[in-house]
Amino acid sequence: MAVKINGIIEGTQPEELLKVLRSLAADWGDALDTSKLKAVHLSGAMTNVVYKITWPKNASENDERVVLLRIYGEGTDTFFDREEEIQTFESISAIGHGPRLLGRFPEGRVEEFIHAKTLSASDVRHPEISKLIAAKMRKFHGLNMPGSKTAVLWPRIRKWLIKAKSVCSQEHAKEFKLDIIENEINVLEAELSKHRQDIGFCHNDLQYGNIMFDDKTRTITLIDYEYASYNPVAYDIANHFCEWAANYHTDTPHVLDYNKYPDLEERKRFVQSYLSSTGNQPRDTEVNQLLDNVEKYTLANHLFWGLWGIISGYATHIEFDYMEYAKQRFSEYWLKKPQILKG
Secondary structure (H helix, E strand, O other): OEEEOOOOOOOOOHHHHHHHHHHHHHHOOOOOOHHHOEEEEEOOOOOOEEEEEEEEHHHOOOOEEEEEEEEOOOOHHHOOOHHHHHHHHHHHHHOOOOOOEEEEEOOEEEEEOOOOEEOOOOHHHOHHHHHHHHHHHHHHHOOOOOOOOOOOHHHHHHHHHHHHHHHOOHHHHHHOOHHHHHHHHHHHHHHHOOOOOOEEEEOOOOOHHHEEEEOOOOEEEEOOOOOOEEEEHHHHHHHHHHHOOEOOOOOOOOOEOHHHOOOHHHHHHHHHHHHHOOOOOOOHHHHHHHHHHHHHHHHHHHHHHHHHHHHHHHHOOOOOOHHHHHHHHHHHHHHHHHHHOOO
């Protein structure tokens, strides 16, 4: 549903936002009539609130400007440094891998609107699209980004565990077994350090809503880099596979269906596409080793997003059952750990 922007969008100081939009309109030569600004809420975001903003171009009623407005979610500074995220956004934009940053204000920012289809939960399962995502991930992992090239996975999980313990009730701490999660983290890190891990610049949140697909050019664009950092590439692939279980556009967006987790054939096709996208045909041993690493990293993913769910449940008021989501991630961790770490 389209709504007028003035005084409607929660979490913003209207004048600060309008100042950015007026500046953009002036740069583009538009005579901006603020009464004709419209906002359409885009569903599916769980950290931020996102809107499509339009206004008539050059005072024309038949042509319009389109930008994307992102309002930062409550408590997001727990999960990442906003200034670092902005630097990442600008760096990726500068090398043509994502939308441009058009303007900033205290509660959010305005971005270039990508005129492409946002993938659906079923799209990521399509063999051709899945291969394109794999190839795009390989390019993304090869980006040379400024700053430290050290993986942040384990320090970040430990930081989130401390935060989860500090905010949650005794009841939730007991339910989620937070007293023994630190040991689980240590066990996983030790297990996953036995083999050399390829480190790359990872998206770390590659759910279907963060993947855009241009049907005409058959190209993939990855968006939303809030959690992006250097990490083991197997972790990033594992995260993407785990997201196959989610559909955030239902009446119960928090519910995960692990029957939709990719089967061995789907995982193997993805990994082969990932490894071969640079032009070299991978050896079977290389494919199998990455597949094995990816499965192990699903366990780290469950802990990572389980802790995220707990913290978000206390910090965020977006309509999403974060605690139930966290419960499912931890349940899947305890269910799959004996199978994946056997022997």
